[in-house]
Amino acid sequence: MTNPDPSEADTLWAVADEMANAARDAILPHFRTMGLNADNKLAGGFDPVTVADRASETAMREVLARLRPDDGILGEEYGSIEGTSGLTWVLDPIDGTRSFISGTPTWTVLIALSNDTGPILGMIDQPYVGERFMGGLGKADWHGPHLSGALKAKGTTKLSDATLFTTFPEIGTDAERAAFQRVARDVKLTRYGCDCYAYALLAIGQIDLVIEAGLNAYDIQAPIAVIEAAGGVVTDWQGNSAHLGGRTLAAATPELHAAALERLNAA
Incomplete structure (x- = not known):
């Protein structure tokens, strides 16, 4: 099992932020635009992918190539790259492409950092609304244009x-x-x-x-x-x-x- 040194947490979060910012810049010019085409990845069904999905993942991979070249990558659109660090960035460039092509702002960019036991850092980013939710490696908070605060699930038991x-x-x-x-x-x-x-x-x-x-x-x-x-x-x-x-x-x-x-x- 590979765990980053606690002193690396701020650096890793800075990398995640830079990837999310790059994904936002790649995606938003395409959201709610006329004539956005979606290719279908699923024979016999509908699993859309757009130029925005591909541009988002490409932008995030370029950040990793520059800042974390030894880490692995698993992405929805461009597959896996084996790393040597024992850590893997898991990327969904647009989770909810059906929502994206419909113009609803419930799609997100998903970024995780994982070792062989599962995720140790996670980010859910909504570029259009401007909300970012972050958990792991000492962080548990979210921020947006109207509200910000600590992550805290409800106490519901029934x-x-x-x-x-x-x-x-x-x-x-x-x-x-x-x-x-x-x-x-x-x-x-x-x-x-x-x-x-x-x-x-x-x-x-x-x-x-x-x-x-x-x-x-x-x-x-x-x-x-x-x-x-x-x-x-x-x-x-x-x-x-x-x-x-x-x-x-x-x-x-x-x-x-x-x-x-x-x-x-x-x-």
Whole structure:
């Protein structure tokens, strides 16, 4: 297991900030523009990618090539580069491209730094709104143009008091959808379609649960670090590590996590 020296934390956060700033500059000229084309990466479905996705990841990789050439990279659009430092930057240049091409500001840039056990630093950045959420290596805070503060998940312990988010109403397979609905029937409020921004809302105490399926490592590693820094819990649907993706359950408290986990597996 490779952990950076604590004295490196400020340097690593400065690298993450520089990548997020570079991604913002690459993305924003394309947001809400007429005639933005999206290529489809999924045969038989719709998984869009745009020039903004590619420009964002390219800009972040250029920062890493200059500042952290020994680190590995895992990115959604351009794959993996093996490093020699034992650390890997995990990048989603636009999480929520469907939202991006629809003009809704719930898409985000995701940046994580991981070792072989999972993420140790995570950032969720929303360029259009100007909000940045940061957790790990001694940091647990967020800032935006209107409000800023510490990351702190809510203290909700009962499903009946909880607000639940997921991106797609048709979450996963039939069995996964049935499991999700067992939780949804017991919560106070269920909402859809917020992409990764929902994880940021959990980390600042606005909502209580996020349940999803079919994720990749680059979709979830930054949210794991941010939510854990806020005092929350993120696992897969069996209570194990979720940093490789798949089915994920994020909860504000261990008690709420246990209650949701029981309902997911109650078939």
